[in-house]
Amino acid sequence: MEDSNSRTPILDLAPQRGFGRVRAALDDLKAGLRLLPLALALGWLDIKLRYRGSILGPFWLTLSTAIMVAAMGVVYGYLFHMDLPHYLPFLSLSIVLWGYISGVINDAATVFTQSTSLFHARRIPATLPVIRLVVRNVLTFLHNVVVIAVVFGVYHLWPKQSWSLLVSLPIWFLDSFAIILLIGMLGARFRDIAPIMSSILQIFFFVTPVIWKPDLIYVGRQYLLLDPFYPILEIMRGPLMGYDVRSSLWIAAIVQGALLWGLAAALFCRMRARIPYWI
Amino acid sequence: MPRIDIDRLQIDFPLYHGQSRSLKKHVGNTLSNLRPGSPAAHLMQDGRERTVVSVLREISFNLKSGERLGLIGRNGAGKTTLLRTMAGIYEPVGGRVRLEGSLGTLLDAGLGMNMELTGRENIRLYGLHGGLSKAQISQIDRDVQDFADLGSYVDMPLKTYSSGMTVRLAFGLATAMRPQILLMDEWFLAGDGAFMNKAQDRLEAMVQHADILVISTHQPDVMRKWCTRVIWLEDGRIRMDGTPDEVLDVYLTA
Incomplete structure (x- = not known):
């Protein structure tokens, strides 16, 4: 496909079959990673643009999360009969992590359709908008981490077992790339995906133990494993809060990630060249 | 040396959105039986029974270093699609596009610029x-x-x-x-x-x-001035390929 190492770049395009598709997809990924500086700039400008002209700028992200954590902390702490020193650190961590998950999935369906003008101006790797979206959501997440830090600081807590981040962060990172690619392609082809995704997320926000602790229910806890968001949330949150995460959750999260990558890779190999036709 | 080779290029656009699939199938079948040359004759079905608009068919030509090609044709003849395909934006549905050399594109008026940014x-x-x-x-x-x-x-x-x-x-x-x-x-x-x-x-x-220029325009005087070769596209096929004077004389009287 594209070979920019040699002196003259060569662009050679023809319909691909079998292994040719895999190679073309890998080339696309490589080209996307080479444009990482562009993806970083685009992702950061996305955030800056949204808050340009406002007094606080991107710190609105931090502030609105802080307000949400405070309000929900008081309301649900009262409803669940939990004291704030125990509930608030848990809630701040959960809300910020869930915010990242829902941000990624909500934006994913429009990842390609929103980049139409980029696609039509010149050839870009299809993975570029995907990386841009990961960057944008990671930056948003970093703004929100401040809230967690403040809450933990107020209650003199320190994240426990932070070694687990060495495993859970890469899983989160890789999973977000795969899910954006997967939902993005479906969303470019079927325009119903975006509203479907936001409805699903809304339901799972309440079904998944985000604002309530998993030990609040005694019957049917094993069914929580069927919740696709529970393992991934728990492997990040559990160790930081200092409770032991069952190994079945780690296995579930890793299996999920592998499935996600398998699906996304298969679809991407097959449909990569069609994306510009769809948008 | 920069060069462009295009071999039996075919581009179809899928029609996904809009009416129900069965209706589209029906319409596509009926319309493709109409007289050739009408816009409706572009609607057809590919191997998997999807309704597609055939935009480019059987396009073959080579450009060597030093050639300046003008694309001419009515609106909807496929000029912009051909340019985008040569830029690698649309990958061929059939045939092959091969470009050797660094590529510059002035295709989209906004160049993909963001109006909100400085x-x-x-x-x-x-x-x-x-x-x-x-x-x-x-x-x-x-x-x-x-x-x-x-x-x-x-x-x-x-x-x-x-x-x-x-x-x-x-x-x-x-x-x-x-x-x-x-x-x-x-x-x-x-x-x-x-x-x-x-x-x-x-x-x-x-x-x-x-080294190589490909330009699409409606202005014959620009072509006569800049181009060494003109391709006349009609209904997604090459109608005529020759020097600017040869092609433009026929095109302007047609």
Whole structure:
């Protein structure tokens, strides 16, 4: 496909079959990673643009999360009969992590359709908008981490077992790339995906133990494993809060990630060249 | 040496959105039986029974270094699609496209620029897209500002620009890099007189530098001046291929 190492770049395009598709997809990924500086700039400008002209700028992200954590902390702490020193650190961590998950999935369906003008101006790797979206959501997440830090600081807590981040962060990172690619392609082809995704997320926000602790229910806890968001949330949150995460959750999260990558890779190999036709 | 080889290129566009699939199938079947040449004859079904619009069919030609090709044809003949396919934006459904050489494109009037961002930010993004270093980007930044004459507007969002300023910025940006192969759509020829004079010089310098030029336009005089070869597209096929005088004489009387 594209070979920019040699002196003259060569662009050679023809319909691909079998292994040719895999190679073309890998080339696309490589080209996307080479444009990482562009993806970083685009992702950061996305955030800056949204808050340009406002007094606080991107710190609105931090502030609105802080307000949400405070309000929900008081309301649900009262409803669940939990004291704030125990509930608030848990809630701040959960809300910020869930915010990242829902941000990624909500934006994913429009990842390609929103980049139409980029696609039509010149050839870009299809993975570029995907990386841009990961960057944008990671930056948003970093703004929100401040809230967690403040809450933990107020209650003199320190994240426990932070070694687990060495495993859970890469899983989160890789999973977000795969899910954006997967939902993005479906969303470019079927325009119903975006509203479907936001409805699903809304339901799972309440079904998944985000604002309530998993030990609040005694019957049917094993069914929580069927919740696709529970393992991934728990492997990040559990160790930081200092409770032991069952190994079945780690296995579930890793299996999920592998499935996600398998699906996304298969679809991407097959449909990569069609994306510009769809948008 | 830069060169372009296009071999039996075929481009179909899928029709996904809109009516139900069975209705589309029905319509496509009926319409493709109509007389050839009508727009409806473009609707057909591919191997998997999807309704597709056939945009380009059996396009084959080669361009060697030094050739300047003009694409002519009515609206909807497939000129823009052919340019986009040559730029690698649409990958062929059938056939093959092979380009050797660095590629510059002036296809989309906005160049993919973001109207909310400032001129300087857009210049930087464009440079990053080309994989340029910081030093190269600031050099392009100066060059474009010189040409586009933006003054202090360079740090204002594009949406505050007059349309002339936007065109100047886009044009300056697209011509700031010197590609071996240059693909141009006709939008850049729309500008006021003063700009056109300025643009002409810059474009001519770029055209002189580019080894291969492919340009799509409705203006015969531009073609006679710049092109060494003209391809006349009609209904997605090559109707005529020859020197500008040969093709344009027939095209203008047709």
